[in-house]
Amino acid sequence: MDDCATCDTAGVPSAGSLPWDIDATTKALIQRVRAGRMRELRHDVPLDDMVALLESDQHYTISSFMECLDCGRVLAWQLCIRGNPILRHADVEEVDRWRWSPVPPRERWARS
Ligand SMILES: [Zn+2]
Incomplete structure (x- = not known):
C-alpha cells in the first residue's frame, strides 16, 4: 500500500531520544x-x-484511536509515563478491546 498522505505523515520525529515529538x-x-x-473514535481524553x-x-x-478518513485505517496515538510515545496503525477491533481505565477528574490535571 502506498503511504497515506493523511495518517502516514502525522508522526513528527523527535529531535531528542524519543521516537516522536509528543507536542508536534x-x-x-x-x-x-x-x-x-x-x-x-475513542480516547481516554480528547487530543487537546x-x-x-x-x-x-x-x-x-x-x-487515542482515530479513523483516517483518507484510507480508512485506524491510527493509535499512545503516550506513556516514562515510556516512548507510540504511533501505530491498529485493527478497528482493538478500539473496544483496549483495556481502558478511568481517567481522574479533569480539574485535577487540566491546564484550563
Ligand atoms: Zn490514512
Missing part, C-alpha cells in the same frame, strides 16, 4: 481532525488534553 505529533493529529481528514494529562503523571497510558 499531537498538534499534527489535531490539525487533521479539525480539517475533517481524521476523526477521533493528552499532553496535560501526561504531564500530570496521573494516568499510565493515554490512548
